Amino acid sequence: MNFFAARSYLLCFILMYSYGQLLPLTSDFIKQGYVSEGMDEGVFAVHILEIKSLIECALRCGMNLLCNAVDFCFLDGLYTCRFRYGHANLSNTITQCEVYEITASKDCPDGLFLRAQGICKINTDECQNDPCLNGATCTNTPGSFNCTCDAGWTGIVCDEDINECLDNPCQNGGTCSNSDGSFTCTCAGGFTGALCNEVLPNIALGKPAAQSSTFLDSNAAYAAAYAVDGNRGTDVVVDKCTITRDGDTNPWWRVDLQAVYNITSVRILNRGINQKGKDISDWLRDVTVTVGLTESDVNTSCGFFAGPGNASQLVVIDCPTLPQGRFVKISKTTEHLILCEVDVFGVPG
Structure with missing residues (x-):
């Protein structure tokens, strides 16, 4: 084995043994005045040491945890030991070793390039x-x-998955249900949209209405139309709410929406205390809301209100199954049915 081959084997052994040992770092050399810093083509930092021995250059690299490659250059009578730090900017086909060799030989054609362990990696995509x-x-x-x-x-x-419901994204009383990668808002009556931030129109307002009977038949003040006139007062005398007559034990009220909708909710504004202080708001109880496509078949269930109601209470009855129909009916099994205003919300069917 010739001298040069023996020296190469020795250097490889020194590098493999000493690399990664917890010994003095670059700051020690800086204090001694040996280190200058520079950038080699923006690829990685190069620290230059005035060390004249190739073996000592390799040993110093192995003693420094930040050093991942070293080259030793003898040029124009000067010796230069260079430590290389950081990661090379690689393409998908070049290795770190190749990058180091290119930059080492560029400005030191007679230099000897050595590498530490573990840096020859292909940058795969x-x-x-x-x-x-x-x-x-x-x-x-x-x-x-x-x-x-x-x-x-x-x-x-x-x-x-991110549980978006933890941030309560659903507005206006909507209920949030988390799902993989998303969430769903189930809106309260009168609201729609992905976040329940859009107000549904009252599709019953001003539409034709009928009822099973009218209190004091000759008094139009209690007719069915007053439940969809937009007047939200609750004094049955002053504000003209609808009332069915005495003896009607199965009273009902019905509105014709004049188009087919999927009904989302129905709101009933109950009567208040009248001018004489009379309070019979608890008559609003056992109320059933149904939906149908024809006025003779309004039997698809929307919801139920057990009651009893309170004075001027706005009762919200949601329709979880979104029944489809043109007609909405409100009925109960005891006399009288009193409605000051009825709001119906839905989307075109």
């Missing part, structure tokens, strides 16, 4: 294997990748 899940965008980085998650997902590969 991990994004080719689609590691990011649930529609996330993958960005390749040297030796790794980053996932930019879509809304509703988190985690390194975007596989962890």
Whole structure:
């Protein structure tokens, strides 16, 4: 074995043994006045030491935890030992060792390049294997990748669901239900939209109405139309609410929406205390709301209010099954049915 081969084997042994040992770092050399810093083509930092021995240059690299490559240059009678730190900016086909060799030989054609352990890695494009899940965008980085998650997902590969309901996104009394990568708001009566922030129109306002009977038949003040006239007063005398007559033990009231809708909710404004102080608001009880396509078949259930009602109470009856129909009917099994205003909410069917 010739001298040069023996020296190469010795240097490899020294590097493998000494690399990673917890010994003095670069700051020690800076204090001694030996280190100058520079950037080599923006690839990685190069620290230059005035060390004349190739063996000592290799030993110093192995003693420094930050050193991941070293080259030793003898040029124009000067010796230069250079430590290399950081990560090279690699393409998908070049290795760190090749980058170090290129930059070492560029300004030191007669230099001897040595490398420490563990730096020769090919920068493969991990994004080719689609590691990011649930529609996330993958960005390749040297030796790794980053996932930019879509809304509703988190985690390194975007596989962890975010529970959006923890932030109470549903407005106006809406109920939030979490799902994988998303959420759903179930809106309270009178509201719609993804976040229940859109007000539904009252589709019963001004529409034709009828009822089973009218209190004091000759007095139009208690006719069915007054429940959809937009007057939200609750004094049955002053504000003209609807009332069925005495003896009508199965009273009902019905509105013709004049188009087919999926009904989401019905609101009933109960009577208040009249000018004489009379309070019979508790008569609003055992109320059933049904929906139908024809006025003779209004039997699809929407909801029920057991009661008893309170004075001027706005009773909200939600229709969880979104029954479809043109007619909405309110009925009870005891006399009298008194309605000061009825609001109906729905979406076109």
